[in-house]
Amino acid sequence: MDKRRRTFLSYATGLAAGVGVGEVTTASDQKHFPRYRHSVKTRELLSMFGLKYPILQAPAGGSTGPELAAAVCNAGAMGSIALTTASIETASERVKKLVSLTKGTFAVNYILSSPLSSEPKSLPAVLDAGAPVVQFSWGIPNERQAATIHAVGARFGVQVANREGARAALAAGADYLVCQGIEAGGHVQSTTPLFEVMEAVLAEVDQQPVFAAGGIADGTGIRRALEAGASGASLGTRFVATQESRAHLEYKKALLEARDGSQTALSVCFVDGWANATARSLRNDTFVRWEAAGCPTAGKRPGEGDVLATKPDGRPVLRYATLSPTNVLTGNGVADCALWAGMGVGLINELPSASDLVHRLWAECEAAASQS
Numbered sequence: 001m002d003k004r005r006r007t008f009l010s011y012a013t014g015l016a017a018g019v020g021v022g023e024v025t026t027a028s029d030q031k032h033f034p035r036y037r038h039s040v041k042t043r044e045l046l047s048m049f050g051l052k053y054p055i056l057q058a059p060a061g062g063s064t065g066p067e068l069a070a071a072v073c074n075a076g077a078m079g080s081i082a083l084t085t086a087s088i089e090t091a092s093e094r095v096k097k098l099v100s101l102t103k104g105t106f107a108v109n110y111i112l113s114s115p116l117s118s119e120p121k122s123l124p125a126v127l128d129a130g131a132p133v134v135q136f137s138w139g140i141p142n143e144r145q146a147a148t149i150h151a152v153g154a155r156f157g158v159q160v161a162n163r164e165g166a167r168a169a170l171a172a173g174a175d176y177l178v179c180q181g182i183e184a185g186g187h188v189q190s191t192t193p194l195f196e197v198m199e200a201v202l203a204e205v206d207q208q209p210v211f212a213a214g215g216i217a218d219g220t221g222i223r224r225a226l227e228a229g230a231s232g233a234s235l236g237t238r239f240v241a242t243q244e245s246r247a248h249l250e251y252k253k254a255l256l257e258a259r260d261g262s263q264t265a266l267s268v269c270f271v272d273g274w275a276n277a278t279a280r281s282l283r284n285d286t287f288v289r290w291e292a293a294g295c296p297t298a299g300k301r302p303g304e305g306d307v308l309a310t311k312p313d314g315r316p317v318l319r320y321a322t323l324s325p326t327n328v329l330t331g332n333g334v335a336d337c338a339l340w341a342g343m344g345v346g347l348i349n350e351l352p353s354a355s356d357l358v359h360r361l362w363a364e365c366e367a368a369a370s371q372s
């Protein structure tokens with residue numbers, strides 16, 4: 001294990017020259033907008049993880065591989081990779097690759113209460129490979145898992161969706177929280193709009209940083225979240241539509257084509273073993289047919305069993321499969337797979353590199369009119 005992974009280098013000293021942690025930044029048009037200043041909470045977040053920008057690239061299933069996370073980290077934000085379905089060997093290899101690509105702070109992610117993996121079996125291996133941060137969702141890590149992480153000097157965060165979740169995560173020793181609103185893409189724990197749930201979550205927090213997540217896809221959204229009391233913002237769907245993301249091109253194109261959040265729906269349409277886990281997806285043909293049939297339960301859905309694509313090992317991807325399509329799939333039915341998307345999808349109009357996106361998001365955030 002490389003202990004240097006856990007030093008959480010300051011961006012200014014450890015990664016590159018540029019705006020240092022907590023440095024006062026200015027709005028691009030000072031004639032119209034006041035100078036932007038980091039809040040104390042944001043400064044603490046930047047300092048905790050050695051970041052330049054208070055932006056987290058959210059774990060987003062198979063779309064988030066080491067290339068994307070490293071590019072985000074190297075641009076000064078926090079990257080992440082989702083490891084819920086990865087074998088111990090694959091998870092460890094991905095972390096080693098990421099460590100070789102960046103000195104920045106990244107998170108590895110586990111969904112705790114999905115049938116895909118209720119126990120993060122690769123946790124010791126990824127910590128040994130140098131993962132500096134672990135982020136959980138859909139559950140709270142137990143005492144043993146929390147102790148394993150803290151024992152090696154790593155930190156952990158939990159994505160929560162209400163006040164009780166925040167309380168439980170903090171009681172378990174969470175170093176930071178991600179507060180998810182109902183606008184989020186992918187599996188949605190929340191039943192409440194982001195700014196409402198954030199108020200409740202912030203009321204529980206003492207000094208731990210809170211990232212706001214759900215429907216944020218541009219710098220104005222980040223500014224709004226920061227001014228509402230978040231320390232930083234977590235963006236999932238926006239980073240799926242980048243060059244480095246491993247999402248299938250058809251999926252990325254569908255994100256570009258979606259006009260606004262009304263083209264997404266929160267439903268149990270794409271349930272594949274993970275019963276009653278609501279998720280927000282694009283309203284593609286599979287969804288529209290399912291809705292027209294009266295939203296039937298698994299086993300009675302139209303076209304169930306259709307093969308939409310094929311995995312590299314030859315296994316089929318069936319209609320209603322839970323995992324969003326990645327670039328290793330072949331076949332003509334990818335656009336009918338689960339295309340997870342948050343309500344900010346209408347703000348996504350092109351496929352930038354992750355680095356360009358990070359810098360642009362922050363420039364937009366600084367230039368945005370104050371929302372308060």
Ligand SMILES: Cc1cc2nc3c(=O)[nH]c(=O)nc-3n(C[C@H](O)[C@H](O)[C@H](O)COP(=O)(O)O)c2cc1C
Pocket residue numbers: 058059060061062063082084109110111136137159180183184185186187213214215216234235236237238240324340341342343344
């Ligand atoms: C394609 C996709 C896959 C996702 N997979 C995961 C995951 O594996 N683990 C997890 O904790 N959250 C996952 N999420 C949810 C994100 O962590 C986050 O809550 C969400 O992306 C925020 O909303 P936004 O997409 O509107 O930015 C996923 C989201 C998307 C869009």
